[in-house]
Structures are given as structure tokens and as C-alpha cells.
Amino acid sequence: MAMAFPHGYYPRMGRDRDALNKELPPGTWKRVLRFATPYRAHLLVFLVLVVADSLIGVITPVLAGRVVNDITGRAAVHAVVYIAVLIAALAVVDAALSFAQRWYSARIGEGLIFDMRTRVFTHVQRMPLAFFTRTQTGALVSRLNNDVLGAQQAFTSTLSGVVSNVVSLVLTAAVMFTLSWQITAISLVMLPLFVIPARRIGSRLQQITRESYNLNASMNATMTERFNVAGALLVKLFGRPGEEAESFRSRAARVRDIGVTSAMYGRLFFVALTLVASLAQALVYGLGGYYAITGRLSAGTVVTLALLLSRLYGPLTALSNARVDVMSALVSFDRVFEVLDLRPMIADAPDAFELPESARAVDFDDVRFTYPSASEVSLASLEDVAVLDATPPQEVLHGVSFRAGPGEMVALVGPSGAGKTTISQLLPRIYDVRSGAVRVGGHDVRSVAQQSLHDRIGVVTQDAHMFHDTIRNNLRYARPDASERAILDAVEAAQIGDLVRSLPDGLDTVVGERGYRLSGGEKARLAIARLLLKQPQIVVLDEATAHLDSESEAAVQDALARALAGRTSIVIAHRLSTVLGADKIVVLDAGRIVEIGTHAQLLTRDGLYAELYRTQFERQAAGAAPLTS
Template sequence: MNNMRGMPGGPGSMGGWSTLRALNNEKKLEGRKVDWKVTGRVMRFAYPYRRDIVIFLIAVVISAVLGVATPVLAGDVVNEITRGGPEAARTVVWIAVAIAGIALADALLSLGQRWYSARVGESIILDLRTRVFDHVQRQPLAFFTRTQTGALVSRLNNDVIGAQQAFTSTLSGVVSNAIQLALTAGVMFTLSWQITLLSLVMLPLFILPARRVGRRLAEITRESYELSASMQATMVERFGVAGALLVKLFGSPADEARKFETKARRVRDIGIRQAIYSRTFFVAMLLVASLAQALTYGLGGWLAVTGAVSAGTVVTLALLLTRLYGPLTALSNVRVDVMSALVSFERVFEVLDLRPAIEERPGAVEITGARVVFDDVTFRYPTAAETSLASLEDVTVLDRAATEPVLHDLSFTVEPGTMVALVGPSGAGKSTTAMLLSRVYDVTSGAITIGGTDVRDARLTSLRDTVGVVTQDAHLFHETIAENLRYARPGATDGELWAALSAAQVADVVRELPDGLETVVGERGYRFSGGEKQRIAIARLLLKAPSVVILDEATAHLDSESEAAVQAALTAALTGRTALVIAHRLSTIRAADQILVMSHGRIVERGTHESLLAANGLYADLYRTQFATAG
């Protein structure tokens, strides 16, 4: 039985694992056919590494040949020992040297195979991941609001790795097993067709039970994945800053520990069952191979005693037998291996085939000027079918029904250097209007121009440089203050960073930190208060130095002291710039050159603070309600 361990294709090698994996996947891949379009795209990803793949396959072929040579030489050793005499002794020594040389060559080839396999596999992973990451970054905001983050990350991890196995495990396995099977079977038939046929007759005794065990193991494995995912989701939610704070404020650590222990125990129990079934598979493989070896020694020994074959031939056949079952089983499941890899590629290509909603038009131009004009703008949010994938939302079919417009016939102008404020009840369409200006979405009808250039005709880099945004929930990456600031201008010097922080009224806060600009802000900037985060975000905006600024309720959730500091920073940010300000607190936009009052996606009033109060309309109602509440 020990002879099976470590043999190519045996349970002690990667071939055994590949066989088990194929059996696990077989049920869910039944009925699938090879999509040659997908195969063609796969080949294009492999083409840059064709030289490495060829060298890798040559090494695999040579290694397979050497694997068959060793049993033949071992049989020759036995024959020489049986013959006896000084000449036989010298021959045995030379054969032993040859076996040692083959072992050394095989070891070096194994290292070479692994190096080229890793080089090709990891390079393909790099190409796929960078392509998918870049493509996802170009998707509209609606894509991210609908998509399950975990499902998307899985495409970058699990599916990409599954795809690259097509060029490492699957490709090498097919070539190696096919050559090894052909050479092994050919040599065995040459030595004794009787023993070879007997060995092949026993093959169904292994494959049929193994398939049944494999299907049951597949069910257990899928259940294990689901339980592990549930346990991991619990950890992610509780280990995040917001989740940890919620547990401390409303929950009980002891209760949370008990809930987690319950899930962890289920993972443990399914893991034990999985281990037992896995071991059953390998024991069955070892048992059938051992029985076949016993028959080989029995029939071969009888043939040797009768003089039909030599003792060395019996030994060679027994050793070759250990190299027969693994390749046969692996090749019987090669279609499943190929389909598994292609399914992973399909899932990756599914993301890559999503067309970005916002693309730069041919002949796009630079924006010059800062005059903003909304000309009869109507907008509806894109449907799920236009922006997402069913598999990333965990639904069967995406909704294709057209949504109702959320903005209707908006027309207004923001002159250079002036401030226009958008006010209105929640859901009036204020933030959506701002997103259209920065081209997070494209208008359904009408046009938006900056300096006379339709934003859809502008270069995307020019638009990003022209329009700067500060939202009510300023997002900071889990990096240093300097890295967060340089996100706006990568080449900014430390002096420029400090100047921006000073203008944003937050330099003193940063100077008091032990690491200053190199302070890591924490997840979502939790190291800082809301007002401090907003001022750092404003400093980032000042570094960008846009000519058009959007403030989306930048002080909505701040206390009075923080609001005063942020307002001082905003004064610096707005000086000399065209500003579109979305205001929750009406006291912050009294000095606006024009106030647009929105309701249900329409502009229902417009004017200055004083004129709107005098009109005694919706703005006056909002103002009285807000200040009555404040009083």
C-alpha cells in the first residue's frame, strides 16, 4: 500500500486531490458543454506566456517518461540478482546509478515544473485581477449599491484562482496523465498482456464507489462552505468598528460569544464529517490498488514459476500498476476539470463584459471655464439589468422594468464664482442633481455644461480636475493622513499638504499627533471626530483646487462647535470658485447668490433667502419649521 503514496496521480499526490475535486464538481457540471468562445478568450490570456507554457509541458513530458523508466530498471535489478555472478553485480551497480540519476533529474524537473507553473499561474492571476479591478472601478455607482461586496470579492479571489488552474493543474495533469498512461499501459502489455488485462478489469471496482463517495462529499463540502461563510460574516460584522460599537452599546459580549460558538461548532462538526468522507475516498483508492497488486503478484508469481515471465518482470509490473490507476481515474474526469476551470473563467468574463455606464467619448475635450448650466435635465436611475449581474445580487433574474424619472425638467445656471444652494425635503432629488454634475450618472434627457462643454463630451480626467465634491460622510481610506490627502494630488509636497490643512482649519489637530502626517486614520477615519474628518476632506479638496465645488450637506450631522470650524474651512474652499451647495441647515446658505427649492424632483421655487421668505412658500415653511425646532 505504501507504494501508492506520492505516486503521480495517487492519493498521496496532487493527482489524487484533483480526482477528488473532479468528483465533487461533477454533479453541478452535468450537461454543460464547452463554450468555444470562452475557450478562445482564455487562450488570449495565455498567449503572452506561450513560451513558458511550452517549456513547462516539455518538462512534464520528460518527467512522465522518467516515471515509467524507474520501474523497468527496478525489474532489471531483480533479474540481475536472480542471474547472479560478478557481471550481474557490476550491472546492478550501474542500474542503481542510473536510477539515482533518474531520481535526481526528476527532482530537478519537478522544481522546474513548479517554477514555470507558478510563473504562468500567478501571472495569469495578476492579469485577471488587475483587469477585473480596473473594470469594476469604471462601473456606475448603482453597481456598487446593488452588488454584494463578498460576491464581487469572490470573483477577484476564488474564481480567478480557479481560472488559472486551467493552465497549471488541469493542463499539466492532462498531458502528464495521458503520456504516463500510454507509456505505462504500453510497457505492461509488452511485458504481460494477461496481468495488464486483469489490472484493467478491476478499475470499475474503484471508480464506481469513488463516484458515490465523491457526490456525498460534494454535498458536505457545499454545506461546509455555507456554514463557514456564515461564521465569517459574523466575524466581519462584529470586528468592524461600527459593529463592535453596536455590540458594546446594545448587545452582550457573552451572548455574542455563545452565538459565534454555535456557528463554530457546526463548522467543526461538518469538518469532521468532511474529513471522514475524504479519508474514505483515499482508503478505497489504496485498497483497490493494493488488491490489484496482490493479484499481480499472485498471477505474476505463478507465471514466473512456470517460466512464462521473469521475476524482474513481475516486480516491474507491480510497480507500473501503481502508476496506472491514478492517470486512468484523472483522465476519466478530465472533462469535469476543464469545465470547472471554464466556469471560473465565465464568471470572471461575466464581470469584464459589464459595459461601464460612464465612458469617455471619442474626441473628448478639456473643460475651460466654470459656468455651470443645467438645460432641461430629466433623469431616471438605470435598471438593475443595465448596471448589475444577477449572480452578484443573489437573485435569479434582474429587474428590467424602466424606473420612473426622479428629476424633471431642471434648468438653472451657476455663474462663475457664485454659489447656488439646493434645498428641499428629503428625497427631493438634491443629491442626485449634484451627482449628475460630477457625471456619476448621465442625464436621461437634456444637457449639463461646464464652461460651455457638455460634461458627456469632456475628458473624464478634465471633469474630475474641474469638479470637487465634499459629502456629508467624508470617506477616508485606512491609510496615513498624507496618503489620503495625496489622493487628490499625488505629487503634492509636505509643505503643500500643511498649507491645505491650515486653510481647512485642521493643521493644529494634525500637528498634535505623534506621527503627524504619517498618522494612520483608522478604518473610515474613526480616529478623528466628524468635524475633523470633514476638515481633512476639505483639505483634500483644496489640494485638488477645482474650479467647481459641490458641497453635499457637508455640515448636516455636526454639532455647533464642529460646524463653525467646518464652515470656516468651507469659506476658504469656496472663495473664487463656482459652488453648488446642498444644504440641510438653511442657516448655512443665507448668503447664497441663488437658492433653488426642490420638491419631488422639480424646482418649485428660486430666489435669494430674503425673497423666498417673502414669497411665503415651501422655503419659508422649511425655514420656520427648522428654526422653530431649533428654538
């Protein structure tokens, strides 16, 4: 038996009945419509096509009935041929319509995905670092993928589904009623036989589907955590592969069982629908046949009724779920809006100006700083927690003031957790101060355009990250228009030329995530090469605490000397040679500056620096490997 399968006929996976209970913020509809505005012409044509398609779907059975009547009534041959040709023409038009309809729905759907994806991506990039320290990458990626897809379905499947189903249903029911209200009424009475159990199966299916989604998500999280190099190393070192495998196994087994159950439920749904439709069809033939023989109906009408019947159940079932579909789509939109609504804490002021190239002095003026609280920067749903952590964060810098004059090198030293890295992040505005100010060349960093600030300041972080890309491209990230000559010069100056030459692919060697593994010292020098290429006026450097052998230590030191020459620099120092070479040493403890001076001055003071020197730096003087702070 030929059956029409309109949209939403089959219970769609992942459709969430909970969506109905979710409070949507007012105005969600309006925003959704605003997203659709660029596509309104396309949408209009699309809907006209959908209606035309539904019309043809009803006309054809009526014509088929006419043919049967013409045959049984022994009408002129040309009349039958005429209708047959008409049916054929309609079929061709319908095929063309279906193509056009798909083209429009694809244009609208893919266009919306494109709009939302690019908006979310651009927006997320502008979020402060604090946002990324809190959110789960997986949750964020799924926002960009799944929710964006869910949202666009509102416009294609759900919208066209609802429109075409309503039109089909109204037309079909109307035509059937005019042909025989008794038969139509009886066929409709049979419908609850199917719809009621179908709804129950549907909600059970959603329950287990949601469970399997969660299990899958947790398996994914386990895999990404355990299968990266650091995680794999930890599992090996602690010798726990057996337990890891067992916990993975139990979740995978549940997913398997759910898969089987949901396949059976799905089939049950399908079989029940087919069965009820077939029974109703038998009824139409039986009752209609009786009417036809007793002369109350024509044979053609019975055929038309039987054909139309198959178009009645599908739309009805689909529409009984339409509310859930529309709400799920809206919830997806809402989840996308939620991300778009996060205001980037650190943005250019409206009257931001370019930081002049001459700006070289750095001033910290009574800087107080507290890391942002969860509610300031993130969303519970992206952290995978029910409510955000509400404990107010502690202040980590309590009034820090110091100055690095033009071309000066300032070394920051202090015990672990003193706030050194935090200070280094306030200068390039990774975070903003809570009170006081950070000034470059006398300009508050919050008043200048971030782009110009980042152009003037070069930062080398402790674990200099490299993208999974060639050495050349990693270096070019600092200056995309760098010439080959400039790249080679930077590589030489950073004392990494020998290494690059020894690699079979030279500058084209892929490094980073899954590429060639650089040693700690090599990575540090590559990061310095990247900095040299950028040629910033001001340098911020978090020295690696990793132990280096004396040869690479010397190489890094040499590279550093070139990188810092003539530039204003703030260096978080872990090496004796760095503190010795500094113009000024700022000693921090628990978020406060406790001493400022040169190496010689501070040693005579015999305070915290002298103590740090004895525990941390003196051994380096004796030639041993540097200690971590």
C-alpha cells in the same frame, strides 16, 4: 508500498460536479486560449517536461526488471552496475525535470493570476457607482481571489494533470500488456472495485463541501456586518448578543460536523485506493510468481509489472474526474469573463476633449434622470440573488434647469428625497442624465475627458470618507505632488490646524476605518482641507446634517468661506448661514424645481422655501442647533 500520486488523484475540495451542467457561452475556450497566448512558449516547454517525466516513470520499472533478470540469470557484474548507474542517472534527471516543471508551472500560473487580477481590478474600478451600490463587496472580492485562482488551475494542475496522466496511463498500460496481457487484464478488472465507490464518495464529498462553503460565506458575512463599528453598536444598543451568538453557533457547529465527515470520507477514499492497489499488487506477485516459476515469465518481468501497477490506478482515477476538473476551471474563467464583460456605463467618448481651465459656469438644462436598473449595471451572481430585481426604476428628476454662473454660489434646498444629492452627482458624472444635459463652461460633461472634469470639480460629500491612512496621505490623495507647505496651509485654512497640532503624531496620525476617530465637524473640515489642496474651479458640497456645536459650526463655516471664495459652487444647504450667503437658492420638491431666487425674494413669495425656512432654518437663527432636513 511506494505509491505515485499524480495530479487530481485525491478528490479536490470545492470541485463542483454541477459545473458539468452549466451552459458556457460559446467562445469561452477561445478567450481562455487568448489569455494563455503570452505563455505559449512556456506552456510548450512545460508540456515537454511533463511528458519526459512520465516517460522516466515508466522506464525505471523496466530497468529494475532488467536488473532482477540479470541477477537471476547470473549475468556479468558490469551489466548490472551499468543499469544501476542508468537508474541513478534517470533519478537525477527526474529530480531536475521536476524542478524545471514546477518553475514553468509557477511562472505560467502566477503570471495568469497576475494578468487576470490586474485586469479585473482595473475594470471594476471603472464601473459606475451604481454597480457598487448594488454588488456585495464580499462577492466581488471572491471573484478577484477564488475564481482567478480556479481559472489559473486550468493551466497548471488540470492541464499538466491530464497530459501527464494520459501519457503515463498509455505508456504504462502498453508496457504492461506487452509484458503479460493476462496479468494486466486481471489487474484492470479490479479497478471498478475502487473507481465506482470512489466516484460516489467524491460526489457526496462535493455536496457537503459546497454546503460548508456556503455556511462559511454566511458566517463571514455576519462577522463583517456585526464586527464593524456601526454593526457592533447596533447589536449593543438593541441588546441582542445572545441571539447573534446562537445563530452563529449553529452554523459553526454544522461546519464542524461537516469537517469531521469530510475528513472521514477523504480517509475512506485514500484507504480504499491503497487497499485495492495492494490487493492488485498481491495478485501480480501471486499470479506472476506462478507464471515465473512455471517458466512463462521472467522474475524481472514480475517485478516490472508490480512496479508499474502502482502507476496505473492513480492516473485512471484522476482521469475519471478530468472532465469535472476542466469544466470547473472553465466555469471559473467564465465567472471572471462575466465581470470583464460588464460595460462601464460611464466612459469617455472616443472624441473626448480636455475641459478647458476657463470653464466655470454650470448649467443644468432640462435634466431628467432615472437611477440605473439592476440589469444595466450589475450581475445577479455579485448581488447574491438568483435573478436581478426587475422592477423598472422611477424617474427622480423631472426636467431640472438652473444655472450657476462663474464664481456664483447656488444653494440647493428641499425636503428629504427631493433629489438634491442626485443633482450633485450628475455634475461630476457619477451618473449620466437620461435626457437633457449638464454643461460646464458650455461643454456637455459627457463630451469631455472624465479626468479633466474631475480635476476641475471638487466634491465634499455628506459623510466625507477618509481612507485608513495618515492625515497627510489622505490630504495628498487630492494632489499627490502637494508640498509640505501647501498641506500645512490647507490645514490652517480649513481651521483644523489646532486639532492636528494637538495630536501626538500630528499629520502622521492614522485616521479613517480603524484609525483615530474624528468628530463630525473635524471630519468635515479635513474634507475641506482636502478640497482646498486640490484647488478646483468648481465646488460641489453636500453639507453635513449632523448637529455641530456653535464653535465647530463657526469653524466649519469659516473653512467653507475660504473654500468657496471665488469658485463656482453648488451647495446642498442645511445651514442658515449657507442659504443667507448664497447668490441664488434653488428649491426642489419631488424631483422638480419649485422656486428659484434669493433668500429675501423667496421669503416674500411665501412658498415652499418660506415653509422650509420656518421649520428648518429659523431655529438656527434663534441660536439653536441646526435641524436635519
